[in-house]
Amino acid sequence: MLNSADSWGRAMFWLEHREWAAAEGVLLQLLELGDGPEPSLQDALGYALLMQGDYHLCESILAKVSDHPDRSFWVSHKLGDALRGQHQLLEAASWYERSLQEGSISPLTYRNLIQVLWSVDHRRAIVLLEQWLAKYGNSGSWLEGAHLAADLLPEPDICLWLHDHGLAGILQQRRLLQHWSYQLNLDACLPLIQQNLGDPWIAQFARRLNLLLSTF
Numbered sequence: 023m024l025n026s027a028d029s030w031g032r033a034m035f036w037l038e039h040r041e042w043a044a045a046e047g048v049l050l051q052l053l054e055l056g057d058g059p060e061p062s063l064q065d066a067l068g069y070a071l072l073m074q075g076d077y078h079l080c081e082s083i084l085a086k087v088s089d090h091p092d093r094s095f096w097v098s099h100k101l102g103d104a105l106r107g108q109h110q111l112l113e114a115a116s117w118y119e120r121s122l123q124e125g126s127i128s129p130l131t132y133r134n135l136i137q138v139l140w141s142v143d144h145r146r147a148i149v150l151l152e153q154w155l156a157k158y159g160n161s162g163s164w165l166e167g168a169h170l171a172a173d174l175l176p177e178p179d180i181c182l183w184l185h186d187h188g189l190a191g192i193l194q195q196r197r198l199l200q201h202w203s204y205q206l207n208l209d210a211c212l213p214l215i216q217q218n219l220g221d222p223w224i225a226q227f228a229r230r231l232n233l234l235l236s237t238f
Contacts, residue, residue: 084104
């Protein structure tokens with residue numbers, strides 16, 4: 023890389039402060055003056071471009087080091103993000119899967135993979151969750167990622183899967199109570215409420231539900 027550590031430090035400063043365009047400018051200068059592709063440099067530049075929504079250029083930059091022996095798993099993860107931004111969902115999924123194969127333990131990789139597979143075919147996401155449960159057990163980054171995906175997806179199916187396997191967190195349980203209350207499914211609501219009355223949100227939900235029922 024360029025012999026000036028100051029420029030790299032400035033780029034990291036701009037990234038940390040979410041000044042993406044400023045970071046991009048410094049990193050492009052470093053890239054132009056360097057003597058070859060540097061995975062950490064390309065990775066950082068790809069991130070700056072990704073956060074500005076320049077998905078095509080991000081893909082182009084990261085692809086140059088996608089097979090570099092010194093790359094981190096974040097290169098594949100960000101390639102997945104870049105392709106997802108271009109609505110190439112199956113290709114994005116393959117890069118998230120590769121990131122996991124390369125050692126990613128980030129819940130974000132698991133989350134994003136679930137989200138893109140869900141957009142392609144709901145069943146594929148559920149099958150993958152079953153595989154992870156069998157492989158990793160009922161804890162770890164995969165479960166954190168599943169929780170994050172469940173909170174973001176428009177349908178509650180992942181929340182339901184987590185609940186059925188005893189893996190739902192409090193946010194997923196809250197969402198299920200909302201879902202079941204809209205369906206007037208009190209048989210599903212009541213056991214979940216009784217198990218979680220220590221949660222302020224659920225306690226308030228229970229009070230409102232009791233008030234509603236008392237009017238009938």
